Amino acid sequence: MVYAGTMIGYGPYHDKYASGREGDCPIVALSSRAQYISLYVAGSRNGKPIAEAAKAKLGKVSVGKACIRFKRLADLDVPAARAGSRFGAARQW
Known part of the structure; x- marks a missing residue:
């Protein structure tokens, strides 16, 4: 799915915050x-x-809390990122 026109994401889930605000978010997204x-x-x-x-x-x-920023794919340890992404997708926050 495309979010906000600038992000591709996988696995939408519905989240409700303590403030009462709620919405759909991707489990994993790339921008x-x-x-x-x-x-x-x-x-x-x-x-x-x-x-x-x-x-x-x-x-x-x-x-950051939920954000991993890198300049080139070579800078990212892809297997480690994949393992974390799979854990997030399995747990759905």
């Missing part, structure tokens, strides 16, 4: 930006967002 590529992974492992939990294994990347 190309001017300076980098962003991989978004929804979900948590042991109470920590998957991207943050896997940060040390992902290679030459910048990590």
Whole structure:
């Protein structure tokens, strides 16, 4: 699916926030930006967002709560990112 016209994503799930706001989000999404590529992974492992939990294994990347940013695919440890993405898809946050 395409989200916001700039992102391709897989596995929509419906989420409801504590504020009462709700909406559909992808479990895994990819977006190309001017300076980098962003991989978004929804979900948590042991109470920590998957991207943050896997940060040390992902290679030459910048990590936010659910976002993994890299300049070139060669900078990303693809098997580690794939493992985290599969965990997120299986758990659906």
